[in-house]
Amino acid sequence: MTIAPIETTVLGPIDEIPFGEGRTYAVGPDMIAVFRLRDGSLRAVSAVCPHKGGPLADGQIDNKVVVCPLHLYAWDLATGCSQSGQPPINVYPVRVDDGHIILGD
Amino acid sequence: MTKRLVVIGNGMAGARTVEEILARNGDFTVTMFGDEPYGNYNRIMLSNLLAGVESEEGIYLNDLAWYQDNGITLNAGVRIERIDRFAKMVYATDGTATPYDKLIIATGSSSWTPPIKNIHNPKRGFHQGVFAFRTLDDTRGMIRYARDHERAVVIGGGLLGLEAARGLQNHLSEVTLLHAMGHLMERQLDEKAGHMLQASVENKLGIKVITNAMTTEILGKDRVTGVKLADGTVIPCDVVVIAAGIRPNTQVAADSGLTVERGIVVDDQMRVQDEDDIYSVGECAQHRGNLYGLVAPLWDQAKVLADHITGRDTEAAYTGSKLSTKLKVAGIDVASMGLIAPETDDDEVIIYNEPKKGVYKQLIIREGALVGAILVGDNSKAASLIQSFDRVQALPEERAELLFDIGGPAGEVKPEDMPDDAQVCNCNGVSKGAICGVVNAGCKTVSGVMDKTRAGKGCGTCKPLVQRIVEWAAGGEAEEDPAASWYVPGVPMPKPELMAAIRKYELKSVSAVFEKLVPGGEHDAKSKMGLASLLKMMWADQYIDERDARFINDRVHGNIQKDGTFSVVPQMKGGVTTPAELKRIAEVAERYNVPMVKLTGGQRIDLLGIPKEQLPAIWADLDIPSGYAYAKSFRTVKTCVGSDFCRFGVGDSTALGIAIEERFQGLEGPGKMKLAVTGCPRNCAEAYVKDLGVVAIDGGRWEIYVGGAAGAHIRKGDLLATVGSAEEVIRLTGRFLQYYRENANWLERTYAWVPRVGIEKIRAVVVDDAEGIAEALDAAIEEAVQAYKDPWKERAVPATPGQFRTSLPLTVLPQVPVRS
Numbered sequence: 075m076t077i078a079p080i081e082t083t084v085l086g087p088i089d090e091i092p093f094g095e096g097r098t099y100a101v102g103p104d105m106i107a108v109f110r111l112r113d114g115s116l117r118a119v120s121a122v123c124p125h126k127g128g129p130l131a132d133g134q135i136d137n138k139v140v141v142c143p144l145h146l147y148a149w150d151l152a153t154g155c156s157q158s159g160q161p162p163i164n165v166y167p168v169r170v171d172d173g174h175i176i177l178g179d
Numbered sequence: 180m181t182k183r184l185v186v187i188g189n190g191m192a193g194a195r196t197v198e199e200i201l202a203r204n205g206d207f208t209v210t211m212f213g214d215e216p217y218g219n220y221n222r223i224m225l226s227n228l229l230a231g232v233e234s235e236e237g238i239y240l241n242d243l244a245w246y247q248d249n250g251i252t253l254n255a256g257v258r259i260e261r262i263d264r265f266a267k268m269v270y271a272t273d274g275t276a277t278p279y280d281k282l283i284i285a286t287g288s289s290s291w292t293p294p295i296k297n298i299h300n301p302k303r304g305f306h307q308g309v310f311a312f313r314t315l316d317d318t319r320g321m322i323r324y325a326r327d328h329e330r331a332v333v334i335g336g337g338l339l340g341l342e343a344a345r346g347l348q349n350h351l352s353e354v355t356l357l358h359a360m361g362h363l364m365e366r367q368l369d370e371k372a373g374h375m376l377q378a379s380v381e382n383k384l385g386i387k388v389i390t391n392a393m394t395t396e397i398l399g400k401d402r403v404t405g406v407k408l409a410d411g412t413v414i415p416c417d418v419v420v421i422a423a424g425i426r427p428n429t430q431v432a433a434d435s436g437l438t439v440e441r442g443i444v445v446d447d448q449m450r451v452q453d454e455d456d457i458y459s460v461g462e463c464a465q466h467r468g469n470l471y472g473l474v475a476p477l478w479d480q481a482k483v484l485a486d487h488i489t490g491r492d493t494e495a496a497y498t499g500s501k502l503s504t505k506l507k508v509a510g511i512d513v514a515s516m517g518l519i520a521p522e523t524d525d526d527e528v529i530i531y532n533e534p535k536k537g538v539y540k541q542l543i544i545r546e547g548a549l550v551g552a553i554l555v556g557d558n559s560k561a562a563s564l565i566q567s568f569d570r571v572q573a574l575p576e577e578r579a580e581l582l583f584d585i586g587g588p589a590g591e592v593k594p595e596d597m598p599d600d601a602q603v604c605n606c607n608g609v610s611k612g613a614i615c616g617v618v619n620a621g622c623k624t625v626s627g628v629m630d631k632t633r634a635g636k637g638c639g640t641c642k643p644l645v646q647r648i649v650e651w652a653a654g655g656e657a658e659e660d661p662a663a664s665w666y667v668p669g670v671p672m673p674k675p676e677l678m679a680a681i682r683k684y685e686l687k688s689v690s691a692v693f694e695k696l697v698p699g700g701e702h703d704a705k706s707k708m709g710l711a712s713l714l715k716m717m718w719a720d721q722y723i724d725e726r727d728a729r730f731i732n733d734r735v736h737g738n739i740q741k742d743g744t745f746s747v748v749p750q751m752k753g754g755v756t757t758p759a760e761l762k763r764i765a766e767v768a769e770r771y772n773v774p775m776v777k778l779t780g781g782q783r784i785d786l787l788g789i790p791k792e793q794l795p796a797i798w799a800d801l802d803i804p805s806g807y808a809y810a811k812s813f814r815t816v817k818t819c820v821g822s823d824f825c826r827f828g829v830g831d832s833t834a835l836g837i838a839i840e841e842r843f844q845g846l847e848g849p850g851k852m853k854l855a856v857t858g859c860p861r862n863c864a865e866a867y868v869k870d871l872g873v874v875a876i877d878g879g880r881w882e883i884y885v886g887g888a889a890g891a892h893i894r895k896g897d898l899l900a901t902v903g904s905a906e907e908v909i910r911l912t913g914r915f916l917q918y919y920r921e922n923a924n925w926l927e928r929t930y931a932w933v934p935r936v937g938i939e940k941i942r943a944v945v946v947d948d949a950e951g952i953a954e955a956l957d958a959a960i961e962e963a964v965q966a967y968k969d970p971w972k973e974r975a976v977p978a979t980p981g982q983f984r985t986s987l988p989l990t991v992l993p994q995v996p997v998r999s
Binding site for chain 1: 607630631632633636669690701702703704705707708725726727728730731739741742743979980981984985986987
């Protein structure tokens with residue numbers, strides 16, 4: 075599990091992300107996919123699939139994993155670990171504060 | 180509190196049971212006693228050791244380090260002679276006493292010695308030159324002795340005897356096999372198969388076989404010089420190997436007052452009868468009156484025992500095993516399961532016999548289920564037969580398909596013949612070695628291996644090979660995947676049950692299905708798309724559309740490409756277009772700098788490389804409905820020019836193709852549906868290889884073919900019906916598609932579904948209305964047709980916030996002023 079350090083950043087209103095979907099945000103040089111789970115919590119991971127560069131924010135999720143839309147490899151949203159033998163992805167701390175998505179601690 | 184576990188027996192059953200207990204984190208200090216002074220080795224491989232194709236190191240399952248690493252005290256070469264069930268102690272012949280809280284008896288069996296005169300030597304056990312074939316020491320002794328001698332006789336024509344005879348050929352020149360019964364392997368094979376095997380053993384291997392041979396005496400004073408049979412025949416030899424069967428080792432149990440009949444009597448939890456703390460497992464255990472001498476039942480017993488003794492699952496029950504074997508007997512393929520002869524007049528017996536090749540196959544089928552099979556000389560279908568036998572699966576109507584691969588590739592690759600680096604999955608680049616690695620790491624279901632490696636997850640054609648490799652790598656221990664019959668992996672139900680539950684509870688959204696039908700209400704990303712498709716089909720406009728249940732293609736109505744852009748394929752019904760439409764497409768392609776414009780196989784035009792955020796604007800400028808080139812849905816109807824211009828055309832295929840596409844456009848299903856209409860049997864529109872293909876024939880009639888394919892899988896469709904009018908074609912097409920939508924598994928294309936259900940059944944339902952559901956099918960398809968909306972109209976206002984926001988790449992491009 076790799077929790078990457080990141081500067082605390084307000085990404086935008088939580089309403090930008092529908093339940094069960096993800097959206098990509100550019101934060102400095104990093105591209106980060108933020109997912110809003112159906113239980114209301116948020117997860118943030120690196121936006122680029124380490125396999126072939128697929129856009130993870132376009133993948134389908136449940137409360138545990140994201141499935142890359144290109145070749146259907148899956149990663150654990152909480153730990154970043156692959157479930158199918160691929161390299162891990164970065165995970166970032168993320169939370170909702172007063173209707174806004176806050177990335178970082 | 181940590182309990183003391185004592186295991187009597189360090190063979191395959193004892194050690195395997197301990198492994199299963201450790202895997203369940205059982206809190207025990209383990210002490211094991213083994214007769215033989217070794218770690219645990221694979222007894223089945225002794226014949227390979229004898230044949231010189233395996234080394235002693237190679238046959239160990241658990242070496243001494245394993246016992247150390249797991250904190251197990253191994254007393255190798257120490258025999259237990261008595262159990263005190265009241266004091267809970269075991270006593271060894273070396274005088275030691277060991278207390279236990281729980282005891283497992285896994286003493287296995289030993290070689291049975293028939294009553295033959297002079298077989299024993301009062302001073303040294305067997306007569307010099309006589310060997311049993313059961314242990315590592317037996318095998319070593321036999322190899323050592325055989326080296327300096329010429330002729331061997333093996334007594335016993337069962338599996339073990341055949342293996343011994345084959346192995347001995349490695350060490351001496353002349354081997355004779357004596358069998359007391361009328362044909363070889365009489366427990367597993369019928370007479371014909373036994374004779375076939377005998378012919379192969381004699382002609383191919385050069386082993387002399389004598390059946391109905393009752394050995395009465397071993398000849399020779401100090402050492403063996405020959406054997407004498409009941410009819411007086413004398414066979415000169417220097418070595419005699421006894422392989423006449425095995426008897427369970429029950430002496431310790433019987434002497435200690437446990438219930439012993441033929442074996443040690445156990446219940447469904449593998450506990451010895453009337454004992455709370457004593458278990459028995461393996462060849463020495465008698466369960467529901469049966470003794471088992473194969474490994475597969477033993478593995479099942481070990482699991483149940485471990486579940487019970489650790490408290491992991493106190494309800495776990497072993498209910499017996501159906502016996503099947505698949506092996507090379509002395510280099511010849513043999514498989515046997517269940518009955519070897521029919522028992523009633525109604526039993527269906529199917530026999531294939533090709534003596535010249537040494538191939539014999541027999542199946543016994545009762546009430547549509549496989550109850551017995553024998554294969555000699557060709558095991559290519561053994562794995563699938565064992566599966567049908569074990570799981571009581573429905574059998575194909577063409578019984579020949581059970582015996583042969585019909586229409587498949589000629590030579591089926593054998594996993595054992597493939598090098599480790601051979602690529603198995605050509606889509607995802609997965610090697611045989613990678614698959615075996617995952618299996619060896621403990622994943623023993625085909626779907627689990629496919630998930631972990633992604634092998635077979637591309638076009639899917641390698642899936643049967645992946646399955647064979649998994650079965651081979653697991654050494655016959657491949658586990659049945661309960662999820663294999665489920666509609667989607669995350670909801671534990673096959674499609675009919677799932678549909679019934681959805682109707683019963685009126686579940687109209689994907690999350691409602693997860694919450695009601697999955698224990699714990701757990702959502703599953705990989706199941707969402709299949710459920711969305713099913714619910715849309717079942718509820719039409721009452722379906723509650725949760726956008727996250729859709730795959731990205733269905734969220735933005737385009738096919739995602741390798742760089743995260745999308746393809747745009749406008750509808751072009753029947754592949755017919757106009758100059759005005761072509762101009763508009765060309766202008767759009769220029770205006771948006773579309774990187775590639777390509778004609779598709781479905782007679783349409785594909786605009787590739789469109790960024791997600793540009794999709795709504797492109798759709799607006801095109802102002803053509805979606806061609807649905809991205810969904811698991813009705814795709815396109817390919818047509819030829821038909822009777823309008825073609826001088827051969829006998830039917831107006833273009834008009835009919837356009838009408839079919841007009842009616843069923845966008846219809847979602849379990850898999851994509853590609854259709855064609857062709858104007859004559861020359862088949863320029865390739866209608867024979869479509870999910871549904873229509874062919875005009877002379878006389879104003881149309882043939883309808885279903886279940887064809889020409890992708891990764893190639894299949895000519897089956898003729899569903901020949902009809903007299905275009906209206907009739909459209910009616911039957913709708914009815915067929917609806918029947919497919921309701922009954923096929925998720926992602927099961929018609930080329931798999933049609934043969935699975937059978938064209939006769941489909942014709943009965945769709946054409947002849949044998950089940951009285953035609954009206955309902957027609958009504959359901961009509962409702963689906965009426966619910967059609969062009970998704971590309973969803974462009975003025977996004978359906979969800981950021982629906983068309985880019986997900987990649989997000990690098991900010993420098994703004995360069997544009998010169999006019």
